[in-house]
Amino acid sequence: MTQTSITNTIRKLRFERNEMTQQDLAERVGVTRQTINAIELGKYSPSLEVAFRIAATLGVRLEEVFSYEGGGQPSPKDPR
Amino acid sequence: MSFREKSAWITLVTLIVLMLFYITHLPPTWMLDPPPSGWMFHVLAAGVIGFVVIEIVAHVIVAIRAPRDAQAPRDERERLIALKATSIAAYVYAILSLGSVFFLIHLGANETGVFYCVFLSFILAEIVNYAARVVYYRRGV
Secondary structure (H helix, E strand, O other): OOOOOOOEEEEEEEEHHHOHHHHHHHHHHOOOHHHHHHOOOOOOOOHHHHHHHHHHHHOOHHHHHHOOOOOOOOOOOOOO | OOOOHHHHHHHHHHHHHHHHHHHOOOOOOOOOOOOHHHHHHHHHHHHHHHHHOOEEEEEHHHHHHHHHHHHOOOOOOHHHHHHHHHHHHHHHHHHHHHHHHHHHHOOOOOOHHHHHHHHHHHHHHHHHHHHHHHHHHOOOO
C-alpha cells in the first residue's frame, strides 16, 4: 500500500458531526465513497479543490483537516 | 467496491477470455503460415461479438444492483486511475506491436500474420490496462 505524506483527521471530524458516514461526505463533496475511504486511509491525496470541499463540508479550516509530514524538501515519489 | 472497479474487473476477465478464444483458434504455425483470412475473420467477429455481449450483460447486471453508483460521473481519483493505466498500456502496445512487426518481417511472415500479431498485441495491452486499473483501485493510486 502506497502511503502519502499527507495525514488527515477526516474520520474523527466525521464522527464529531453526528457520525456522518463516508457516503454522506462523499455525496456532499462530489466524489465516491471509495475515494473518501482512500483519502482517510492515506492511500490517495485529493486535489486542492476536493480538499477545500471536504474542509468546507466539515465546517473547519483546511489545516484542521490535512497536515503535511514531509518537511521542507520534496521527497522523490511517483509523479502523477 | 465501486461500480467502476467492478467494471474494470469485468472487462479484465472478458479480455482474458477473448484472448484465450483467439489464441486457441490460431493454428500453431499462424505467424508464418496464417490460416485463410476469411476463416479468421469469422473467428475475430465471433470473438468481438462475444466480448461485446458479455460486457453488456455483465455491466447491466452490475448497474441494476447499484444504479446510483453506475450513473454517477467519474470522480478525480477514477479519472487519474484511468489515465495512469492507459499510459502504461500505450507503452505495452507500442513495444509489443512494433516489436512483433519487426520480428515477423525478419522471419518472412506475410501481412496477414503481422495483422494477427498486432491484434493480439492490442488485446494484451488492454489486459495490462485493466489489470493496472484493478491494482490502482485496490492500492489507492
